[in-house]
Amino acid sequence: MIKLEKPDIDVESIITDCTANLTKQPILTHINASKTTIVSKSEKYNELAEKGQLGTLETHTMIEGGATKDDMVWLYDNKFVADGGRKYYDKIKAIPKYSKCPFCGVGIVSTLDHYLPKTKYPTYALTPVNLIACCADCNKNKKSEISETRNNEFIHPYYDDFNDEVWLKVKIVFDEEIIFSFYAEKPNTWEQEKYERAKNHLRKLQLNKLYVAHCGEEFSEYRDTAKDLYKKGGEELVREDLICRIEERRRVTKNNWRAALYEGLLESQDFFDKFLMS
Ligand SMILES: [Zn+2]
Structure with a gap:
């Protein structure tokens, strides 16, 4: 419901800082080998989202280069939320004015939601424009559902303007x-x-x-x-x-x-x- 400014952060910096003190194998090798793909696919995400075509992206469990869904979820939970990536997490969480949840316009921001769920689209687990500050209830109600059609796509706070008219x-x-x-x-x-x-x-x-x-x-x-x-x-x-x-x-x-x-x-x-x- 509330349109947000896109985060001014690039996914490459996030991966670099999330892997800076990472020694765990084979995750480190996997992530490094998939880094270029994640960067280019994140750029493509932005292009598609601008045209309202995110629905053309397919669910997957592997990223070209070798990173798996589990690697990306681990990296998000352990390095993005809790370690080297935390500064980016906090920056994205601070985007909504007055800490108002952009999905409902009422709740107070308490978490980040993956617009495309990280378990189904692991390539975008760290993509800044896929991460949206929101309230706990919207995060819970949104679940990890994927949209079968454009009609079922949630309003994307970085790309959609639903305040052009009163509805x-x-x-x-x-x-x-x-x-x-x-x-x-x-x-x-x-x-x-x-x-x-x-x-x-x-x-x-x-x-x-x-x-x-x-x-x-x-x-x-x-x-x-x-x-x-x-x-x-x-x-x-x-x-x-x-x-x-x-x-x-x-x-x-x-x-x-x-x-x-x-x-x-x-x-x-x-x-x-x-x-x-x-
Ligand atoms: Zn909300």
Whole structure:
């Protein structure tokens, strides 16, 4: 949901620093023999991602030169996260502003996610543009799933701009209980594929559940303010207030649950007729 600046780090430096004090064999020999391939394939990753063609990359367990999936996973866990590569790990983790998770826009960054899972695409286990700072929940919900089609590809924070239009919406039902449900609405300028990806992203990362939880609290804080405004200036004053809140919350990013909540209220006649009048 939140677009990030790409990390200004090259994979060659990462491998050099991760293998600087490595003596373990045969990993060292394997990694050194595969280094050139990893560097060139990482460049290709960037080219493909720019064109939205990461889906053309195939899963694999071996890298040309001899490095295996296990070598790369070992190197990531023991040298990138915990030793010579840690400075790069920390640099990538620090990319999101305010430590906000780019996948959900709510959680606090606590880990790095492999956009293409390292167990299925070991070549890119250390590729900076494949490493995304995110929250623990998104990392867990994303799992090591691979996308069968472009429609199922998660939003890639370094390459995809999903804030060109407003698409995150919430339906609010005023009954005995107030029920919120978040969904993606297709903007007119979008192709079907982009819309499918937004829906997939919401569903797979279970963002409705997350946003509803936050929404309930925000609404319980706002409800009395809205009722006071309604008493003072009627529907018009409440509408003005909602518009200000939406504009304020869209200044940084167009799609966020708060803006969607206030827009949902603005568009709900039941909010004015059933809720505020009661
Ligand atoms: Zn998240």
